[in-house]
Amino acid sequence: xxxxxxxxxxxxxxxxxxxxxxxxxxxxxxxxxxxxxxxxxxxxxxxxxxxxxxxxxxxxxxxxxxxxxxxxxxxxxxxxxxxxxxxxxxxxxxxxxxxxxxxxxxxxxxxxxxxxxxxxxxxxxxxxxxxxxxxxxxxxxxxxxxxxxxxxxxxxxxxxxxxxxxxxxxxxxxxxxxxxxxxxxxxxxxxxxxxxxxxxxxxxxxxxxxxxxxxxxxxxxxxxxxxxxxxxxxxxxxxxxxxxxxxxxxxxxxxxxxxxxxxxxxxxxxxxxxxxxxxxxxxxxxxxxxxxxxxxxxxxxxxxxxxxxxxxxxxxxxxxxxxxxxxxxxxxxxxxxxxxxxx
Amino acid sequence: xxxxxxxxxxxxxxxxxxxxxxxxxxxxxxxxxxxxxxxxxxxxxxxxxxxxxxxxxxxxxxxxxxxxxxxxxxxxxxxxxxxxxxxxxxxxxxxxxxxxxxxxxxxxxxxxxxxxxxxxxxxxxxxxxxxxxxxxxxxxxxxxxxxxxxxxxxxxxxxxxxxxxxxxxxxxxxxxxxxxxxxxxxxxxxxxxxxxxxxxxxxxxxxxxxxxxxxxxxxxxxxxxxxxxxxxxxxxxxxxxxxxxxxxxxxxxxxxxxxxxxxxxxxxxxxxxxxxxxxxxxxxxxxxxxxxxxxxxxxxxxxxxxxxxxxxxxxxxxxxxxxxxxxxxxxxxxxxxxxxxxx
Numbered sequence: 001x002x003x004x005x006x007x008x009x010x011x012x013x014x015x016x017x018x019x020x021x022x023x024x025x026x027x028x029x030x031x032x033x034x035x036x037x038x039x040x041x042x043x044x045x046x047x048x049x050x051x052x053x054x055x056x057x058x059x060x061x062x063x064x065x066x067x068x069x070x071x072x073x074x075x076x077x078x079x080x081x082x083x084x085x086x087x088x089x090x091x092x093x094x095x096x097x098x099x100x101x102x103x104x105x106x107x108x109x110x111x112x113x114x115x116x117x118x119x120x121x122x123x124x125x126x127x128x129x130x131x132x133x134x135x136x137x138x139x140x141x142x143x144x145x146x147x148x149x150x151x152x153x154x155x156x157x158x159x160x161x162x163x164x165x166x167x168x169x170x171x172x173x174x175x176x177x178x179x180x181x182x183x184x185x186x187x188x189x190x191x192x193x194x195x196x197x198x199x200x201x202x203x204x205x206x207x208x209x210x211x212x213x214x215x216x217x218x219x220x221x222x223x224x225x226x227x228x229x230x231x232x233x234x235x236x237x238x239x240x241x242x243x244x245x246x247x248x249x250x251x252x253x254x255x256x257x258x259x260x261x262x263x264x265x266x267x268x269x270x271x272x273x274x275x276x277x278x279x280x281x282x283x284x285x286x287x288x289x290x291x292x293x294x295x296x297x298x299x300x301x302x303x304x305x306x307x308x309x310x311x312x313x314x315x316x317x318x319x320x321x322x323x324x325x326x327x328x329x330x331x332x333x334x335x336x337x338x339x340x341x342x343x
Numbered sequence: 344x345x346x347x348x349x350x351x352x353x354x355x356x357x358x359x360x361x362x363x364x365x366x367x368x369x370x371x372x373x374x375x376x377x378x379x380x381x382x383x384x385x386x387x388x389x390x391x392x393x394x395x396x397x398x399x400x401x402x403x404x405x406x407x408x409x410x411x412x413x414x415x416x417x418x419x420x421x422x423x424x425x426x427x428x429x430x431x432x433x434x435x436x437x438x439x440x441x442x443x444x445x446x447x448x449x450x451x452x453x454x455x456x457x458x459x460x461x462x463x464x465x466x467x468x469x470x471x472x473x474x475x476x477x478x479x480x481x482x483x484x485x486x487x488x489x490x491x492x493x494x495x496x497x498x499x500x501x502x503x504x505x506x507x508x509x510x511x512x513x514x515x516x517x518x519x520x521x522x523x524x525x526x527x528x529x530x531x532x533x534x535x536x537x538x539x540x541x542x543x544x545x546x547x548x549x550x551x552x553x554x555x556x557x558x559x560x561x562x563x564x565x566x567x568x569x570x571x572x573x574x575x576x577x578x579x580x581x582x583x584x585x586x587x588x589x590x591x592x593x594x595x596x597x598x599x600x601x602x603x604x605x606x607x608x609x610x611x612x613x614x615x616x617x618x619x620x621x622x623x624x625x626x627x628x629x630x631x632x633x634x635x636x637x638x639x640x641x642x643x644x645x646x647x648x649x650x651x652x653x654x655x656x657x658x659x660x661x662x663x664x665x666x667x668x669x670x671x672x673x674x675x676x677x678x679x680x681x682x683x684x685x686x
Contacts (some may be wrong), residue, residue: 002373035623064559105520105524108463108517109460109463109464109467112459112463113460116455116513117452117455117456118450119453120451121452124452155500157498157500157520158500158501158516160516161519161520161523161524162520163517163520165516166513166516166520167513169511169512169516170459170509170512170516170544173501173502173503173508173509173512174451174506174514176502176504177448177503177504177505177506177509180504181448181504253429267361268492318432328589337662
């Protein structure tokens with residue numbers, strides 16, 4: 001099991017930006033379990049996650065007295081509500097992204113406007129409010145571009161080939177600059193391909209939930225290329241474990257958070273088919289020219305300096321995921337709600 | 344002497360963005376000498392360079408029939424006038440920067456808004472207009488941050504510690520992305536500390552003109568630290584020679600453009616004092632904590648792949664600079680204009 005204990009966090013109040021997203025939902029649960037007082041900053045009026053599948057997204061500007069969990073709404077891109085959200089906070093988790101890798105190239109200006117300028121505004125506000133600790137979720141899958149060595153260490157040149165990755169690199173550089181010049185303690189986690197429950201945007205974000213869903217309900221699966229593309233998948237519990245450790249650090253650092261092992265799309269397909277107990281209806285499409293062929297990350301720095309390591313193999317992580325999804329399905333059946341396909 | 348011949352440029356019309364700035368003025372002269380048809384894109388209503396010292400800045404939306412030089416005005420940050428400026432162009436030199444390293448940290452949001460978003464808009468316009476070649480002037484002095492090896496090769500990690508450098512890196516990454524995805528031919532020149540005539544912003548941009556000016560007119564010179572800070576200085580003629588070569592390339596690339604040799608501030612002072620024939624009134628101030636101690640660049644890649652090398656030593660370049668300044672002074676005296684301090 002992932003170690004979800006937060007080592008000596010010493011934070012009075014933690015702000016989680018993007019706390020209703022996939023990673024955010026799990027992080028907030030992890031912080032609350034560690035009895036940390038959490039404020040969640042969400043977008044107004046939009047439920048990012050199916051409310052049936054989370055107990056966070058349906059709280060709007062509410063304080064949950066029983067769990068030290070407070071939810072405030074606002075807009076990260078415009079900065080609306082952010083100053084209030086930062087009040088009394090001593091550690092910020094920045095998990096907001098308004099784009100995903102596959103679609104960010106369609107409008108790089110909007111990507112920069114919302115994510116980069118939004119983060120610069122946040123850093124300026126934090127500096128003036130005297131908030132000196134931040135943990136930022138960067139992208140292990142896009143910042144390196146086409147890797148020249150495998151597994152990819154943090155020192156590999158950063159050659160992103162999508163706007164999402166370029167913006168992540170720029171944010172990392174500004175964090176580094178604030179650490180050097182203004183004494184910010186900044187920890188950057190370059191997370192590989194995380195998977196787990198509450199993962200939405202099926203088909204865009206994460207093939208593991210997509211494959212489970214499509215194999216379970218018998219819908220066709222389309223794979224670009226021959227299924228040999230290799231990626232590094234890490235279970236969300238292991239990501240949360242790394243986030244909790246990063247939040248307790250007193251020095252700045254940048255860490256790959258991944259399994260350290262590459263798996264091809266066809267291997268994922270095999271694992272998922274075995275857990276569901278059914279063959280998928282798979283169609284192979286022509287290769288897309290912008291896909292990196294093989295990438296997986298060197299996690300030795302996180303092992304030694306963050307005292308972290310992944311605890312779940314791909315098989316164990318998929319088993320855990322499938323068990324949680326089946327439990328959700330059973331609960332939905334029992335309550336008589338409309339049955340949604342598993343997510 | 345620098346080789347200012349452009350090898351087989353094969354460009355019908357070249358657009359120079361920032362063509363009235365320090366490097367731009369010299370580049371436009373170099374292009375015109377090579378009988379290339381040049382369009383210069385300048386800011387409206389603002390004379391960036393003392394009109395007495397340049398023959399470019401006083402042309403506004405004019406065509407100089409005798410020299411294939413056309414000047415159009417607009418605003419790079421807002422994109423105003425840019426579409427017209429790009430009409431009929433097949434090569435763009437992008438030399439615009441609305442900030443300088445020393446002051447960019449005061450307002451990183453404005454830096455991103457004007458320089459990064461301005462460049463994204465330019466790339467979008469170029470792509471839709473079918474213009475597939477760009478040469479971009481990046482910053483050899485800021486993109487690497489504190490170097491871990493000397494001289495610094497292009498493969499050194501990019502760890503900028505000022506907003507100016509972070510934005511240059513982001514622009515480089517977007518150029519790289521456009522080269523990978525859309526077939527843009529993008530050449531990036533990471534220019535060290537260029538010096539030469541037409542260098543304005545005395546005291547901010549370039550210590551060599553500053554030292555010449557202050558020693559010549561007897562005003563006090565303030566040096567932060569003990570004068571041991573080492574930088575790489577390259578004469579503008581050598582930079583123009585590299586820009587002309589980069590413009591004729593058919594492949595994309597990134598090159599350090601520098602002398603390859605480090606000189607301390609005290610060495611610069613010695614050279615300048617010797618050329619002026621007078622001692623400076625020097626005051627040493629406390630070290631600034633954000634100055635990189637020592638940086639100079641590895642130029643072997645430019646030697647082999649760009650077929651370029653610097654032709655002027657620091658001593659030769661300073662001699663050339665001082666001779667040009669004295670000639671300007673004599674012309675000003677002869678015409679009876681008010682005599683300005685040398686720039």
